[in-house]
Amino acid sequence: MSGRSVTHSAFTIERDYPATPQRVFAAFSDPATKARWFAGPEEWGSSAFELDFRVGGREFNRGGPKEGPVHTFEAVFQDIVPDQRIVYSYDMRADDTRLSVSLATLEFRPEGTGTRLVLTEQGAYLDGHEDPGRREQGTRHLLDALAAELARPDGS
Known part of the structure:
Protein backbone atom coordinates (compact mmCIF):
# COMPACT_ATOMS: atom_id res chain seq x y z
CA MET A 1 0.00 0.00 0.00
CA SER A 2 1.52 3.31 -1.06
CA GLY A 3 1.62 6.44 1.09
CA ARG A 4 2.13 4.55 4.32
CA SER A 5 5.00 5.46 6.64
CA VAL A 6 6.09 5.38 10.27
CA THR A 7 8.32 7.92 11.95
CA HIS A 8 9.77 6.83 15.29
CA SER A 9 10.65 9.52 17.78
CA ALA A 10 11.30 9.87 21.50
CA PHE A 11 11.58 12.76 23.92
CA THR A 12 12.14 13.29 27.63
CA ILE A 13 10.87 16.28 29.58
CA GLU A 14 11.91 17.00 33.17
CA ARG A 15 9.92 19.41 35.33
CA ASP A 16 10.26 20.42 38.96
CA TYR A 17 7.05 21.09 40.90
CA PRO A 18 6.81 22.59 44.41
CA ALA A 19 4.56 19.75 45.62
CA THR A 20 5.18 16.32 47.11
CA PRO A 21 5.44 13.26 44.86
CA GLN A 22 2.15 12.08 46.38
CA ARG A 23 0.37 15.26 45.31
CA VAL A 24 1.86 15.28 41.81
CA PHE A 25 1.03 11.58 41.39
CA ALA A 26 -2.55 12.28 42.56
CA ALA A 27 -2.91 14.89 39.80
CA PHE A 28 -2.54 11.98 37.35
CA SER A 29 -4.50 9.35 39.30
CA ASP A 30 -7.53 11.27 40.61
CA PRO A 31 -10.21 11.58 37.89
CA ALA A 32 -11.59 14.96 39.01
CA THR A 33 -8.14 16.52 39.31
CA LYS A 34 -6.84 15.16 36.01
CA ALA A 35 -9.98 16.26 34.15
CA ARG A 36 -9.25 19.86 35.20
CA TRP A 37 -5.78 20.09 33.67
CA PHE A 38 -5.52 17.31 31.04
CA ALA A 39 -7.64 18.92 28.33
CA GLY A 40 -7.46 20.84 25.09
CA PRO A 41 -7.61 24.62 24.80
CA GLU A 42 -10.55 26.41 26.44
CA GLU A 43 -12.07 27.29 23.07
CA TRP A 44 -12.62 23.56 22.44
CA GLY A 45 -15.42 23.54 25.00
CA SER A 46 -16.55 20.38 26.78
CA SER A 47 -15.09 16.97 26.09
CA ALA A 48 -15.57 13.35 27.12
CA PHE A 49 -13.22 12.14 29.86
CA GLU A 50 -12.98 8.79 31.67
CA LEU A 51 -10.25 7.48 33.97
CA ASP A 52 -10.01 3.94 35.36
CA PHE A 53 -6.67 4.26 37.13
CA ARG A 54 -5.36 0.73 37.68
CA VAL A 55 -3.03 -1.64 35.82
CA GLY A 56 -5.08 -2.70 32.78
CA GLY A 57 -7.42 0.25 33.27
CA ARG A 58 -8.14 2.79 30.58
CA GLU A 59 -8.14 6.54 30.15
CA PHE A 60 -10.21 8.19 27.45
CA ASN A 61 -10.26 11.86 26.49
CA ARG A 62 -12.09 13.31 23.49
CA GLY A 63 -12.61 16.88 22.34
CA GLY A 64 -11.79 19.39 19.67
CA PRO A 65 -12.70 22.66 18.06
CA LYS A 66 -16.33 23.18 16.97
CA GLU A 67 -15.35 22.93 13.31
CA GLY A 68 -13.48 19.65 13.94
CA PRO A 69 -11.68 17.37 13.86
CA VAL A 70 -12.47 15.45 17.05
CA HIS A 71 -9.25 14.52 18.86
CA THR A 72 -9.22 11.27 20.85
CA PHE A 73 -6.62 10.09 23.39
CA GLU A 74 -7.09 6.48 24.54
CA ALA A 75 -4.63 4.88 26.97
CA VAL A 76 -4.10 1.59 28.80
CA PHE A 77 -2.14 1.59 32.07
CA GLN A 78 0.69 -0.95 31.89
CA ASP A 79 2.45 -0.32 35.22
CA ILE A 80 1.67 1.74 38.31
CA VAL A 81 3.90 2.16 41.36
CA PRO A 82 2.07 4.57 43.70
CA ASP A 83 3.82 7.94 44.06
CA GLN A 84 6.77 6.72 41.96
CA ARG A 85 5.91 5.60 38.41
CA ILE A 86 3.17 5.34 35.79
CA VAL A 87 3.63 3.59 32.43
CA TYR A 88 0.90 3.66 29.81
CA SER A 89 0.48 3.03 26.11
CA TYR A 90 -1.86 5.19 24.09
CA ASP A 91 -3.05 6.15 20.66
CA MET A 92 -4.13 9.51 19.30
CA ARG A 93 -6.78 9.94 16.62
CA ALA A 94 -8.24 12.85 14.68
CA ASP A 95 -11.76 11.80 13.73
CA GLY A 128 2.78 11.71 8.18
CA HIS A 129 -0.41 12.72 10.01
CA GLU A 130 1.45 14.27 12.94
CA ASP A 131 4.81 15.89 13.56
CA PRO A 132 6.66 14.46 16.60
CA GLY A 133 7.83 17.98 17.50
CA ARG A 134 4.22 19.11 17.84
CA ARG A 135 3.53 16.21 20.20
CA GLU A 136 6.40 17.26 22.43
CA GLN A 137 5.19 20.86 22.33
CA GLY A 138 1.66 19.77 23.26
CA THR A 139 3.01 17.68 26.11
CA ARG A 140 4.94 20.69 27.41
CA HIS A 141 1.70 22.72 27.37
CA LEU A 142 -0.04 19.98 29.38
CA LEU A 143 2.78 20.03 31.94
CA ASP A 144 2.30 23.81 32.21
CA ALA A 145 -1.39 23.14 32.91
CA LEU A 146 -0.32 20.63 35.57
CA ALA A 147 1.81 23.34 37.21
CA ALA A 148 -1.22 25.64 37.29
CA GLU A 149 -3.33 22.85 38.80
CA LEU A 150 -0.74 22.24 41.51
CA ALA A 151 -0.69 25.98 42.28
CA ARG A 152 -4.45 26.10 42.94
CA PRO A 153 -5.04 27.87 46.25
CA ASP A 154 -7.41 25.19 47.55
CA GLY A 155 -4.55 22.67 47.37
CA SER A 156 -6.74 20.04 45.77
Missing part, protein backbone atom coordinates in the same frame (compact mmCIF):
# COMPACT_ATOMS: atom_id res chain seq x y z
CA ASP A 96 -11.22 8.22 12.44
CA THR A 97 -7.55 8.69 11.49
CA ARG A 98 -4.98 7.15 13.84
CA LEU A 99 -2.15 9.66 14.21
CA SER A 100 0.21 7.78 16.49
CA VAL A 101 0.78 5.04 19.02
CA SER A 102 3.03 5.81 21.99
CA LEU A 103 4.50 4.47 25.21
CA ALA A 104 4.81 7.02 28.03
CA THR A 105 6.66 6.66 31.32
CA LEU A 106 6.22 9.11 34.19
CA GLU A 107 8.68 9.05 37.09
CA PHE A 108 7.99 11.02 40.28
CA ARG A 109 11.27 11.75 42.09
CA PRO A 110 11.57 13.61 45.41
CA GLU A 111 13.60 16.78 44.85
CA GLY A 112 14.12 18.84 48.01
CA THR A 113 10.64 19.64 49.28
CA GLY A 114 9.10 19.10 45.84
CA THR A 115 9.04 16.66 42.95
CA ARG A 116 10.98 16.20 39.76
CA LEU A 117 8.69 14.70 37.14
CA VAL A 118 10.51 12.86 34.36
CA LEU A 119 8.29 12.09 31.38
CA THR A 120 9.68 9.93 28.59
CA GLU A 121 7.64 9.20 25.50
CA GLN A 122 8.44 6.87 22.61
CA GLY A 123 6.13 7.23 19.64
CA ALA A 124 5.32 5.74 16.28
CA TYR A 125 3.85 8.57 14.16
CA LEU A 126 1.80 7.15 11.33
CA ASP A 127 1.59 8.12 7.67
Whole structure:
Protein backbone atom coordinates (compact mmCIF):
# COMPACT_ATOMS: atom_id res chain seq x y z
CA MET A 1 0.00 0.00 0.00
CA SER A 2 1.52 3.31 -1.06
CA GLY A 3 1.62 6.44 1.09
CA ARG A 4 2.13 4.55 4.32
CA SER A 5 5.00 5.46 6.64
CA VAL A 6 6.09 5.38 10.27
CA THR A 7 8.32 7.92 11.95
CA HIS A 8 9.77 6.83 15.29
CA SER A 9 10.65 9.52 17.78
CA ALA A 10 11.30 9.87 21.50
CA PHE A 11 11.58 12.76 23.92
CA THR A 12 12.14 13.29 27.63
CA ILE A 13 10.87 16.28 29.58
CA GLU A 14 11.91 17.00 33.17
CA ARG A 15 9.92 19.41 35.33
CA ASP A 16 10.26 20.42 38.96
CA TYR A 17 7.05 21.09 40.90
CA PRO A 18 6.81 22.59 44.41
CA ALA A 19 4.56 19.75 45.62
CA THR A 20 5.18 16.32 47.11
CA PRO A 21 5.44 13.26 44.86
CA GLN A 22 2.15 12.08 46.38
CA ARG A 23 0.37 15.26 45.31
CA VAL A 24 1.86 15.28 41.81
CA PHE A 25 1.03 11.58 41.39
CA ALA A 26 -2.55 12.28 42.56
CA ALA A 27 -2.91 14.89 39.80
CA PHE A 28 -2.54 11.98 37.35
CA SER A 29 -4.50 9.35 39.30
CA ASP A 30 -7.53 11.27 40.61
CA PRO A 31 -10.21 11.58 37.89
CA ALA A 32 -11.59 14.96 39.01
CA THR A 33 -8.14 16.52 39.31
CA LYS A 34 -6.84 15.16 36.01
CA ALA A 35 -9.98 16.26 34.15
CA ARG A 36 -9.25 19.86 35.20
CA TRP A 37 -5.78 20.09 33.67
CA PHE A 38 -5.52 17.31 31.04
CA ALA A 39 -7.64 18.92 28.33
CA GLY A 40 -7.46 20.84 25.09
CA PRO A 41 -7.61 24.62 24.80
CA GLU A 42 -10.55 26.41 26.44
CA GLU A 43 -12.07 27.29 23.07
CA TRP A 44 -12.62 23.56 22.44
CA GLY A 45 -15.42 23.54 25.00
CA SER A 46 -16.55 20.38 26.78
CA SER A 47 -15.09 16.97 26.09
CA ALA A 48 -15.57 13.35 27.12
CA PHE A 49 -13.22 12.14 29.86
CA GLU A 50 -12.98 8.79 31.67
CA LEU A 51 -10.25 7.48 33.97
CA ASP A 52 -10.01 3.94 35.36
CA PHE A 53 -6.67 4.26 37.13
CA ARG A 54 -5.36 0.73 37.68
CA VAL A 55 -3.03 -1.64 35.82
CA GLY A 56 -5.08 -2.70 32.78
CA GLY A 57 -7.42 0.25 33.27
CA ARG A 58 -8.14 2.79 30.58
CA GLU A 59 -8.14 6.54 30.15
CA PHE A 60 -10.21 8.19 27.45
CA ASN A 61 -10.26 11.86 26.49
CA ARG A 62 -12.09 13.31 23.49
CA GLY A 63 -12.61 16.88 22.34
CA GLY A 64 -11.79 19.39 19.67
CA PRO A 65 -12.70 22.66 18.06
CA LYS A 66 -16.33 23.18 16.97
CA GLU A 67 -15.35 22.93 13.31
CA GLY A 68 -13.48 19.65 13.94
CA PRO A 69 -11.68 17.37 13.86
CA VAL A 70 -12.47 15.45 17.05
CA HIS A 71 -9.25 14.52 18.86
CA THR A 72 -9.22 11.27 20.85
CA PHE A 73 -6.62 10.09 23.39
CA GLU A 74 -7.09 6.48 24.54
CA ALA A 75 -4.63 4.88 26.97
CA VAL A 76 -4.10 1.59 28.80
CA PHE A 77 -2.14 1.59 32.07
CA GLN A 78 0.69 -0.95 31.89
CA ASP A 79 2.45 -0.32 35.22
CA ILE A 80 1.67 1.74 38.31
CA VAL A 81 3.90 2.16 41.36
CA PRO A 82 2.07 4.57 43.70
CA ASP A 83 3.82 7.94 44.06
CA GLN A 84 6.77 6.72 41.96
CA ARG A 85 5.91 5.60 38.41
CA ILE A 86 3.17 5.34 35.79
CA VAL A 87 3.63 3.59 32.43
CA TYR A 88 0.90 3.66 29.81
CA SER A 89 0.48 3.03 26.11
CA TYR A 90 -1.86 5.19 24.09
CA ASP A 91 -3.05 6.15 20.66
CA MET A 92 -4.13 9.51 19.30
CA ARG A 93 -6.78 9.94 16.62
CA ALA A 94 -8.24 12.85 14.68
CA ASP A 95 -11.76 11.80 13.73
CA ASP A 96 -11.22 8.22 12.44
CA THR A 97 -7.55 8.69 11.49
CA ARG A 98 -4.98 7.15 13.84
CA LEU A 99 -2.15 9.66 14.21
CA SER A 100 0.21 7.78 16.49
CA VAL A 101 0.78 5.04 19.02
CA SER A 102 3.03 5.81 21.99
CA LEU A 103 4.50 4.47 25.21
CA ALA A 104 4.81 7.02 28.03
CA THR A 105 6.66 6.66 31.32
CA LEU A 106 6.22 9.11 34.19
CA GLU A 107 8.68 9.05 37.09
CA PHE A 108 7.99 11.02 40.28
CA ARG A 109 11.27 11.75 42.09
CA PRO A 110 11.57 13.61 45.41
CA GLU A 111 13.60 16.78 44.85
CA GLY A 112 14.12 18.84 48.01
CA THR A 113 10.64 19.64 49.28
CA GLY A 114 9.10 19.10 45.84
CA THR A 115 9.04 16.66 42.95
CA ARG A 116 10.98 16.20 39.76
CA LEU A 117 8.69 14.70 37.14
CA VAL A 118 10.51 12.86 34.36
CA LEU A 119 8.29 12.09 31.38
CA THR A 120 9.68 9.93 28.59
CA GLU A 121 7.64 9.20 25.50
CA GLN A 122 8.44 6.87 22.61
CA GLY A 123 6.13 7.23 19.64
CA ALA A 124 5.32 5.74 16.28
CA TYR A 125 3.85 8.57 14.16
CA LEU A 126 1.80 7.15 11.33
CA ASP A 127 1.59 8.12 7.67
CA GLY A 128 2.78 11.71 8.18
CA HIS A 129 -0.41 12.72 10.01
CA GLU A 130 1.45 14.27 12.94
CA ASP A 131 4.81 15.89 13.56
CA PRO A 132 6.66 14.46 16.60
CA GLY A 133 7.83 17.98 17.50
CA ARG A 134 4.22 19.11 17.84
CA ARG A 135 3.53 16.21 20.20
CA GLU A 136 6.40 17.26 22.43
CA GLN A 137 5.19 20.86 22.33
CA GLY A 138 1.66 19.77 23.26
CA THR A 139 3.01 17.68 26.11
CA ARG A 140 4.94 20.69 27.41
CA HIS A 141 1.70 22.72 27.37
CA LEU A 142 -0.04 19.98 29.38
CA LEU A 143 2.78 20.03 31.94
CA ASP A 144 2.30 23.81 32.21
CA ALA A 145 -1.39 23.14 32.91
CA LEU A 146 -0.32 20.63 35.57
CA ALA A 147 1.81 23.34 37.21
CA ALA A 148 -1.22 25.64 37.29
CA GLU A 149 -3.33 22.85 38.80
CA LEU A 150 -0.74 22.24 41.51
CA ALA A 151 -0.69 25.98 42.28
CA ARG A 152 -4.45 26.10 42.94
CA PRO A 153 -5.04 27.87 46.25
CA ASP A 154 -7.41 25.19 47.55
CA GLY A 155 -4.55 22.67 47.37
CA SER A 156 -6.74 20.04 45.77
